Amino acid sequence: MQLSATQERFVRRWGEMGTRWGIPRSTAMLHGLLYICDRALTPEEICDTLGLARSNVSTSLRELEDYRLVYRQSVPGDRRSYFTAETDVWEMARHILEERRRRETEGAVSAVQECLASAKREGDKLLTKRMKALQELLGAADTVAAAAQNYPTSVFKRAAQMGSRMLALLAKL
Amino acid sequence: MQLSATQERFVRRWGEMGTRWGIPRSTAMLHGLLYICDRALTPEEICDTLGLARSNVSTSLRELEDYRLVYRQSVPGDRRSYFTAETDVWEMARHILEERRRRETEGAVSAVQECLASAKREGDKLLTKRMKALQELLGAADTVAAAAQNYPTSVFKRAAQMGSRMLALLAKL
DNA sequence: GACAAATTTCTGAAATTTCAGAAAATAGGG
């Protein structure tokens, strides 16, 4: 698959962005490519287009599937897998939020939990206080993120779009 | 400064968490240490306590100052700098959000902007559509994050704590 | 169940990031 100059540029830029978000460049490029494609691609085509090793594409695709940013499709009578990206950006955002919550906050919550227990046991007042505060924050973040998962995309979208107005409203309460 | 076993454990765990968040382990440890301290520390003390190189502490402190997670204080008649951490977790969260917005979304917004312009110029319908969608998402995220900066901590805190309820409300509209 | 196509896992090399030590710069006190 031959990319136009602009498509090429987007894919490259997107890959660059990925690195800032803690996503390997090649994984992000692969995602960018699928995102701007209107048909499903085979891993083979992806390799050729982006100049990545087959193994790398395989690993990246699995990672992106975990994030639910790309979907695998199988065509009857064709042994190859075909991949497409999630193109609804709000759905994308939800999935990223969900996965990041799993990976980034869950560990922190349990770490703080443990330390809080120890601090109490040892009677360390200050540490107890600090751990409680952290727990409050992490808990709230986790709750919001979790809640976002339980509503349809339309609600999530509306919430994000109205976010600033909601804050304005809250400021008056 | 001698740490108790639990304090030590927290600092270590917090450092570990940092790496998942894209923050160097030593920087996160340093932040963790200051967060659980009730008095200001000198860089020297921090080195001794955590076993880090002086240079490393210097760099990490500057980074944490950029995030506004630690503050520098100077004591008259003492040439050394003293450092304390932000201990209000909601303020902490706001500062992190702000800095992450600056570092992570600003670049993406301008990248998409550029690509959108090129796509339009070239008449690439699909790419234009995709770039517009991304722009919508990034714009919304940016707006929410920006709005959070403009309200007092109390509002931010309330918003986070009520987040799930707000979503429930929105779902009915 | 043997064969071929496709995919995944393993391994190490290349690139990047983190961090300690040395050298340079800065600031205060005499």
Added chain:
DNA sequence: CCCTATTTTCTGAAATTTCAGAAATTTGTC
């Protein structure tokens, strides 16, 4: 204005991460 205490910047070594190529595994077909 020099001297000393403190901090910052520079440099390269160590650790980590990313990724290509080879080997192993899986999947489907005959």
